[in-house]
Amino acid sequence: MTEGDEQTLIINMGPQHPSTHGVLRVVLVLDGEYIVRATPVIGYLHRMHEKIAENRTCLQYMPNMGRVDYLNPLGWNWAYVGALERLAGIEVPERAEFIRVITGELNRISSHLVWFGAYILDLGAFTPIMYAFEDRERILDLLQPISGSRLTYSFFRPGGVAADVTDSFLKDALAFVKYMRDRLPMYRDLVTDNIIFRKRCQNVGVLSLEMCQRYGATGPVIRGSNRPYDIRKTEPYSIYDRFDYEIPVDEKGDAMGRYRVRMAEMAESLNIIEQAVKQIPEGEHIVKNAPKPRWKPPKGEVYFAVEGARWKIGVYLISNGDKHPYRVKLRSPGFSNLSLFGELVKGHLLQDAVSILGSLDLVIPEIDR
Numbered sequence: 001m002t003e004g005d006e007q008t009l010i011i012n013m014g015p016q017h018p019s020t021h022g023v024l025r026v027v028l029v030l031d032g033e034y035i036v037r038a039t040p041v042i043g044y045l046h047r048m049h050e051k052i053a054e055n056r057t058c059l060q061y062m063p064n065m066g067r068v069d070y071l072n073p074l075g076w077n078w079a080y081v082g083a084l085e086r087l088a089g090i091e092v093p094e095r096a097e098f099i100r101v102i103t104g105e106l107n108r109i110s111s112h113l114v115w116f117g118a119y120i121l122d123l124g125a126f127t128p129i130m131y132a133f134e135d136r137e138r139i140l141d142l143l144q145p146i147s148g149s150r151l152t153y154s155f156f157r158p159g160g161v162a163a164d165v166t167d168s169f170l171k172d173a174l175a176f177v178k179y180m181r182d183r184l185p186m187y188r189d190l191v192t193d194n195i196i197f198r199k200r201c202q203n204v205g206v207l208s209l210e211m212c213q214r215y216g217a218t219g220p221v222i223r224g225s226n227r228p229y230d231i232r233k234t235e236p237y238s239i240y241d242r243f244d245y246e247i248p249v250d251e252k253g254d255a256m257g258r259y260r261v262r263m264a265e266m267a268e269s270l271n272i273i274e275q276a277v278k279q280i281p282e283g284e285h286i287v288k289n290a291p292k293p294r295w296k297p298p299k300g301e302v303y304f305a306v307e308g309a310r311w312k313i314g315v316y317l318i319s320n321g322d323k324h325p326y327r328v329k330l331r332s333p334g335f336s337n338l339s340l341f342g343e344l345v346k347g348h349l350l351q352d353a354v355s356i357l358g359s360l361d362l363v364i365p366e367i368d369r
Contacts, residue, residue, distance in 0.1 A: 008029050010027065010028070010030075011027075011028050011030060012025055012026070012028070013353060014026055015044055021364070023044045023045050023364040023365070023368075024041070024042065024044070024362070024364050025040070025041040025042075025044075026040050026353070027039040027041060033351075034347060034349060035345050035350060035352075035353060036346070037342065037346065038341060038342045038346070038353065039342060040338050040341060042338070043368060044368065045364055045365045045368040046369065047365075047368070048369075049064050049067075049068055049330065050327075050328050050329060054325060054326070054327065056324065057293055057294055057295070057324060058158070058291070058295060058297060058324075059157075059293045060293065061080070061328070062077070062080070062154050062157070063152070063154045065154065066149070066152035066153050067152050067365070069308070069313075069334075070152055070363070071110070071111040071309065072108070072309035074100075074107040074153050074155060074156065075104065075108075075306055075307075075308035075309055075313050076313060076330075077154065077155060077156035078104060078306045079305060079306045079308075079313045079314060080304075080317075081157060081158050081159075082237065082304035082306065082315070083302050083303065083304035083315040083317045084291075084297060085158055085304075087298060088297050088298060093159075093160055093283050093284045093287060094239075094281055094283055095164075095280060095281055095284060095285055096159075096286060097238050098239065098276050098279065098280040098281070099160075099161050099165055099280070099285060100156060100238060101240065101243075101276045102170075102173060102277060103155065105273045106139050106142060106143060106269075106273065107139075107143070107153070108265070108266075109266050109269050110139040111310070112263075112266050113132040113136040113266075115262065115361045116128065116129075116132050116187070116191075116262070117132030119358040119359070122354050123355065123358070125191070125196075125197070127190070131187070135179075135180060135183055139176070142169065142172055142173060142176060143155075146166075146169060147162070157286055157290060157291075158295075159286050159291065160287055160290065161285050164285035165285075170277050170280065173277050174277050174278075177270045177274045180266070181267070184266065184267060187263065188263075192259075192263065200351075200355050201256040201359070202252075202254060202255075203252075203256075204254055204256075204352050204355050204356060205348070205356035205359060206252070206253050206254045207221065207224070207225050207258075207340070207344055208253060209222070209225045209226065209253070211340055211343065212227065212340075214340075215336050215337070215339050215340040216333075217311075217333075217336050217337050217340060218311040218336070218337075219307070219308065219310050219312060219337075220265065220310065220311075223247065223248060223249045223261045224249070224250050224253060224261045224359075225250075225253040226249050228249050230247045230307050231305055231306065233247060237304075242275075242279070243271075243275045243276065244271070244275065245271050245275075246268055247268075248261045248268060249261065255355050255356055255359035258359040258360070262361070294323050295323065296321060297319045298319065298321060299320055301316070301317065302316070302317050302319075303315070303317075310334065310361050311333030311336075313331065313333060314331030314333075315330060317329075330369060334362050335367045337361075337362060338360065338362055
């Protein structure tokens with residue numbers, strides 16, 4: 001086809017493409033090997049999560065929060081129960097807050113490990129995903145006994161968590177912290193310092209802070225552009241203000257910078273887990289008289305946000321006093337990050353599209369919902 005005075009070629013990247021995993025299509029307009037325009041096409045996994053909320057009781061809707069983002073379900077668990085707790089004025093027991101922090105940070109690491117392995121696989125290296133999934137398996141083995149699931153967790157409840165943790169769990173969590181700290185240098189030697197990987201990521205997909213703010217990008221994407229925006233610190237919730245940890249940033253703003261931020265975040269999550277395990281108090285894991293399945297929250301509207309594994313997760317809920325929510329709106333931060341892809345990839349080589357797309361760590365079911 002002709003676009004302006006130049007001869008261009010249109011190709012589809014996905015949905016049948018290894019880097020889009022069968023759920024995303026990107027229409028690329030090329031001038032030779034250079035990308036002129038990129039248009040994401042979504043909707044392959046639309047499941048009507050928000051509409052379903054209107055036909056479920058507040059507690060019946062909890063399992064949906066484990067399926068919006070299958071890699072970071074506890075982040076969505078937390079945002080939803082946090083909204084209900086804020087609306088109803090429910091005080092969460094201190095021990096339950098610690099359990100949420102420990103399990104939430106474990107889930108953050110497991111999500112980053114999947115991203116790490118899949119990203120390097122998309123770039124052509126097979127070995128790292130085997131190591132990543134081996135380490136992720138240890139986290140799944142920790143979370144399965146207390147949550148009853150290995151993937152789509154529905155563990156949090158309004159007023160606490162579904163089950164208490166045992167001393168054995170806490171001991172195993174500390175053992176994992178030590179194990180994973182010893183593994184991170186291996187990842188650095190295997191991937192981070194690899195010259196081929198650096199050539200694929202350095203100075204590729206340079207994202208300015210202005211573009212991040214214009215599209216509403218959050219999480220490691222904006223932190224990779226040297227903005228330490230993490231709502232665990234900027235909009236504190238739960239008990240995160242009790243822990244000593246850093247917010248990793250990178251000043252480059254390229255794909256390599258976003259990679260470095262996520263790798264550093266795993267180390268910081270280990271620090272948080274270690275502190276939380278050592279400080280966890282005795283007590284109840286859920287409030288007495290916790291909401292029952294047919295519980296009716298008070299009338300009102302509320303918004304609650306948490307720092308998910310990839311970005312800022314938000315739940316806006318309206319209640320008319322019935323057992324069913326009147327309206328639930330899920331802030332899908334991945335949509336913002338995907339929206340900037342078209343502008344970010346313009347002018348790059350075709351091969352760079354995979355590097356840039358993977359550096360955004362998109363989970364398409366969270367976008368389609």
